[in-house]
Amino acid sequence: MVSLLGNTFDPNTEIPDLSGKVYIVTGRSAGIGFGIVAHLLQHNPEKIYLLSNKEEHAEEAQQELAKKWGDASKVEWRQCNLESLKQTDETARNLANELTRLDGLVCNAGLGVGVYNESEDKLDTHMQINVFAQAHFILTLLPVLRKTKDSRIVSQSSDLHRAAPASTKFESIDEMNQDICPMYLYNRTKLAQILFSSELLKRIKAGQFGAVTETEALPWINCMHPGGIKTDQQFQAEEAYGSLGKIGSRLVRPFLADPVDQGCRAALFATTSPDIVTEQVQGAYIVPESKPTDPSNQTKDEILSANLWRLTKEILESKIGNLGYTM
Numbered sequence: 001m002v003s004l005l006g007n008t009f010d011p012n013t014e015i016p017d018l019s020g021k022v023y024i025v026t027g028r029s030a031g032i033g034f035g036i037v038a039h040l041l042q043h044n045p046e047k048i049y050l051l052s053n054k055e056e057h058a059e060e061a062q063q064e065l066a067k068k069w070g071d072a073s074k075v076e077w078r079q080c081n082l083e084s085l086k087q088t089d090e091t092a093r094n095l096a097n098e099l100t101r102l103d104g105l106v107c108n109a110g111l112g113v114g115v116y117n118e119s120e121d122k123l124d125t126h127m128q129i130n131v132f133a134q135a136h137f138i139l140t141l142l143p144v145l146r147k148t149k150d151s152r153i154v155s156q157s158s159d160l161h162r163a164a165p166a167s168t169k170f171e172s173i174d175e176m177n178q179d180i181c182p183m184y185l186y187n188r189t190k191l192a193q194i195l196f197s198s199e200l201l202k203r204i205k206a207g208q209f210g211a212v213t214e215t216e217a218l219p220w221i222n223c224m225h226p227g228g229i230k231t232d233q234q235f236q237a238e239e240a241y242g243s244l245g246k247i248g249s250r251l252v253r254p255f256l257a258d259p260v261d262q263g264c265r266a267a268l269f270a271t272t273s274p275d276i277v278t279e280q281v282q283g284a285y286i287v288p289e290s291k292p293t294d295p296s297n298q299t300k301d302e303i304l305s306a307n308l309w310r311l312t313k314e315i316l317e318s319k320i321g322n323l324g325y326t327m
C-alpha cells in the first residue's frame with residue numbers, strides 16, 4: 001500500500017480533543033494497553049472502559065492514571081476474563097446495552113509467545129483470548145460502533161504474523177488445539193487478527209450486518225504492529241523457553257521501546273487521528289508510528305479468512321449459544 005502519511009504520531013500533541021467521545025480498551029496497568037488509556041485520558045474523552053482480567057493490575061492503572069494523566073474517574077474498569085466466553089459475553093452485552101455511542105474499540109489484550117494451555121471453554125488459550133473472545137466483543141458492539149460517526153475498530157497484531165505456520169488452515173477446533181510451539185501459537189493469532197479484520201470489513205461492506213448508510217456507517221477497521229516493546233510479554237517467552245528464553249529476553253530487552261512513550265503510538269494513531277478519515281486508511285496494517293504497510297501474503301488468502309470466519313462462528317455459537325448477531 002502506498003502511504004501518503006508520514007511515519008510519526010506524537011500522542012502528546014497529535015491526538016485531537018476527545019470531548020464527548022467514548023472508548024473501550026482491552027489492556028492493563030503497565031503494558032501497551034496502559035499507554036493507550038493514558039494518552040486517551042490526556043485528551044479529555046467522556047469515558048474510557050478498561051477491560052482486563054486481574055484486579056490488582058486495574059487498581060495500579062487507576063492510581064498511575066490519577067497521578068499524571070487526567071481525571072481517572074473517567075476510566076472505568078470492567079473485569080473480563082477473555083479465557084471465559086461466558087464472562088466475555090456478559091461484559092460485551094452489558095456494554096452494548098449501556099452505550100449510546102462508542103468512538104473506538106481497541107482490542108489490545110493478548111497472550112504473548114507462551115506455553116500451550118486450554119481455557120475453560122476447552123480451546124487453545126492463545127486463539128481464545130487473542131482472537132475468538134475479542135471477535136465476539138467486536139461483533140456485539142458493532143451496532144453501537146456503526147451508529148457513531150467515524151468510529152474505529154483497532155486490533156493490536158504483530159509483525160510476527162509474518163512467521164505464522166505455513167500449514168495454518170483455521171479449519172477446525174482440533175487444528176487449533178495442538179501444541180504447535182509457543183512462538184507459532186502466538187504468531188498464528190496475530191495472523192488471525194488481520195484475517196478476521198479484513199473478513200469483517202468485507203462482510204460489513206457487502207451488507208451482511210445491514211446496509212451501510214450515513215447513520216449506520218462503516219467503522220474504520222485497522223490492525224497494527226506496536227513495535228518491539230518492553231512489557232511482560234518477554235517474561236511469558238522466558239517461561240516457555242526456559243534458560244534459552246531467559247538469555248534471549250535479556251539480550252533483547254535493553255533494545256525494546258517503552259510501552260507508554262512508544263508502544264501505544266500506532267494504536268492511538270488508528271484510534272484517534274483525523275488522518276484515518278482524510279486519507280481513507282481502511283483495512284490497513286499500520287507499523288510504528290503511522291505507516292500503512294503491506295502485511296504478509298497469508299493475510300490476503302481469502303480461503304484462510306473464510307475458514308477463520310466459519311470456525312469463529314462455529315465456536316461462538318457452540319460455546320455461547322444465541323449470539324445476538326448473525327455471522
Ligand SMILES: NC(=O)c1ccc[n+]([C@@H]2O[C@H](COP(=O)([O-])OP(=O)(O)OC[C@H]3O[C@@H](n4cnc5c(N)ncnc54)[C@H](OP(=O)(O)O)[C@@H]3O)[C@@H](O)[C@H]2O)c1
Pocket residue numbers: 026027028029030031032033051052053054055057058080081082083108109110111112129156157158159225226227228229230231232233259
Ligand atoms: N510487547 C511487544 O513487543 C509486542 C509486539 C507486538 C505485538 N504486541 C501486542 O500488544 C498487545 C499488548 O501486549 P503488551 O506487550 O502490552 O503485553 P502485556 O503487558 O502482557 O499486556 C497484555 C494484556 O492482555 C491482558 N490479558 C491477558 N490475558 C487476559 C485474559 N484472560 N483476559 C483479559 N485480559 C487478558 C492483560 O490483562 P491483565 O492485566 O488482566 O493481566 C494485559 O492487559 C498484545 O496483543 C501483544 O500481542 C506486543
